[in-house]
């Protein structure tokens with residue numbers, strides 16, 4: 001029996017990790033793959049001072065910290081480079097390819113990224129030398145003139161970003177001046193706003209598994225994912241999924257979300273560098289079981305098939321297609337082929353349908369347990385004010401019950 005250890009590198013969240021552990025517990029019987037038996041274990045990682053040559057017990061790490069914190073990020077890089085650990089996500093490309101680079105790369109691939117302008121930060125770094133240095137390469141500029149390339153309202157948001165930090169809708173020149181003053185040391189983009197759109201779609205992707213959800217950013221966080229199965233026609237639904245898969249294969253991201261806005265029949269990706277995105281039960285509710293199953297399936301596939309971590313990117317192959325005279329649709333088809341090759345989609349699907357054929361039913365049973373309901377209750381108690389506890393516990397348990405009823409076993 002070969003043991004494979006999945007490590008969780010977590011922030012303050014308890015909900016999805018508990019659900020993931022409960023599911024792993026129920027999958028305890030050995031998995032048979034290519035005449036070998038595997039035992040999957042899950043464990044929460046703690047980071048101590050480490051020697052760069054240290055070995056590790058982990059085969060794969062699902063990480064929710066590295067985008068924000070240095071120590072876990074550097075530990076992860078060590079485990080990839082020294083110990084061949086498979087990482088969800090790739091900290092190397094997330095560090096070098098933040099929002100800005102991701103916009104540039106996807107513009108080059110021909111995706112419909114809204115017009116985006118980078119402006120120097122309002123205030124430079126705290127260094128006595130900065131004014132002299134800055135004068136060597138910055139000219140004074142008129143922000144109102146620069147913004148004339150875009151129509152009001154547009155968005156001002158950090159070139160790296162995450163969690164809506166520093167994102168503002170700018171409605172007129174006065175607001176532009178004020179928002180820019182407030183942006184301080186952050187390096188900002190001005191981005192054309194897609195208003196009065198047909199639909200906002202957020203696709204969640206884990207390996208080759210992509211699900212696109214109707215999303216309403218105007219709602220408070222617990223109400224943004226809308227339960228709606230018919231909000232995109234089949235063609236646009238496919239397009240949203242191919243775009244997401246392409247972005248993730250291109251950047252070597254295994255766990256990411258991609259936000260697209262459909263306006264006047266054009267699907268525009270606006271935010272798609274979201275390392276290890278939020279999958280809290282209070283955000284995803286009805287779709288939460290999908291995410292937990294997808295995370296489990298891809299993690300198990302990677303460790304059992306001994307898929308190796310793809311640290312480096314393969315940009316030139318994509319650019320070759322991008323720079324050809326193929327149409328947008330032909331390019332997407334070619335990118336999808338490359339993405340499926342990268343994610344071993346066919347092989348994974350076969351694995352999911354055979355080795356992991358029980359996973360759907362096990363999750364379905366798990367969601368109906370008292371243990372799962374307690375996890376929801378505890379999450380709500382940690383997040384909402386006391387007078388809302390009963391209401392929201394019933395709300396989320398009700399949505400999960402709705403999911404149970406809609407799955408047929």
Ligand SMILES: Nc1ncnc2c1ncn2[C@@H]1O[C@H](COP(=O)(O)OP(=O)(O)OP(=O)(O)O)[C@@H](O)[C@H]1O
Nearest residue numbers: 155161162163164165167191192193194217270271
């Ligand atoms: N170009 C745009 N057109 C229309 N709406 C936009 C645009 N850019 C951003 N927004 C709105 O602002 C929200 C936050 O922006 P964005 O997603 O880029 O920031 P973020 O910090 O990466 O958010 P998160 O990481 O939480 O997804 C979006 O969900 C969307 O509602």
Ligand SMILES: [Mg+2]
Nearest residue numbers: 163164259271
């Ligand atoms: Mg976003």
